[in-house]
Amino acid sequence: MSRLVIDGMKRLRGETCVQGSKNSALPILAAALLCGEESIIHNCPDLSDVSGSANILRYLGCNVSFSNGTLVCDSRGLCRTDIPNSLMREMRSSIIFLGALLGRTGAAQMSFPGGCEIGPRPIDLHLKALSELGADIKDEHGVFRCTAPNGLHGANISLSFPSVGATENIMICACTAEGTTVITNAAREPEICDLADYLNSCGASVSGAGEGTVIIEGVQKLHGTSHSVIPDRIAAATLLSCCASTGGRIRLNRTIPSHLGAVLSIFEECGCDVDIQGSSIVMDSPHRLSAPKIVRTMPYPGFPTDAQAPVMAMIAGARGTTLFVENIFENRYLHVSGLLRMGANIKVEGRVAVSQGVELLHGAEVEAMDLRGAAALITAGLGAEGRTTVEGLKYLDRGYENIEVTLSGLGGEVRRV
């Protein structure tokens, strides 16, 4: 089993490019099924979740190749509509194949999706919305059998919570449904806009993405396209957290700084100097950070839940107290036990965590329990005195492309053994 070995307290310096967005690439890969031709996806990150999606596409009969950051999916050969449990359990976002399969074939059979255990993660909003589009969904002991006996049709769908995945599933499924679909209280994340851009370049008619109301006019058929995935704002936030944890100065290239508004303001509150230069972010961090007063996770454009763990690790050694309120997932403090082993002073009560900054973290043997928690332990290890070993890298590899290589290039002492 591999693990990361980190020798801490090396100031990060230099520059690097940010990987393509995992959370954009995954729904786009599912949507590639819909177009029935070739999709060429550039800037696609090389991650185990991307391999998981490629394996689902191959199982369904698509031809998929991936090299040098470009994934090519030819979905002409689609020949089945079921996804086995073993592939569904690989990751949460496999649920997006439900809307894509229904949209393309009018049928789908799959089990409940897997993913990180950061809360119950129900799919009720997905199922309700797809039913409103005309799907008949039968839950047979955890296997969903879906058909569209009278075809799919547009609908007015109001989400009780702006779920990212549900918004994506509806957008994909509604593209070739008959008539107009209007999603109100839609998620506004940048990845929704990227999916809309991909779908529109395939000939779909999606408007309003990035706003609370998304409108999809059904079209007869989609066609192949070429699309470049947006930069990963969470990978960017993670690298900035790693930098600040070491009092470093780095330049991140190939970012979209406006996607990081709520995150950058927390870095500034911590005393970091953040300079936006076009698509680059230059950040200079002080020797010791000041603790921000409150970090409250919210749907976009609020502070992202995915950045909560690395930011908590970053400020574990800051001067002062920070209150964290996790409003998106119920169980998203899985990294805290590792941080405590490293000497952090953090108390968790339900959705709230209080971090009282300590003078200095010390290295320890820790194990990641989820993707962003893995990033948090690395962030903490970089700033800590002595050696940290991080296990549980299967989580890390779901979302970060060779992060140890990136961090080493910035002067961190991180290696995989």
Ligand code: UD1
């Ligand atoms: C996506 C992201 C994930 C991010 C999350 C929130 C991908 C691949 N993953 O996950 O990294 O942390 O958005 O920004 O893009 N909910 C329900 N019923 C549903 C669906 C969701 O109750 O049918 C709840 C969830 O349990 C959670 C909240 O809504 O409490 C947000 O979930 P959602 O926005 O759907 O997250 P994902 O799409 O799973």
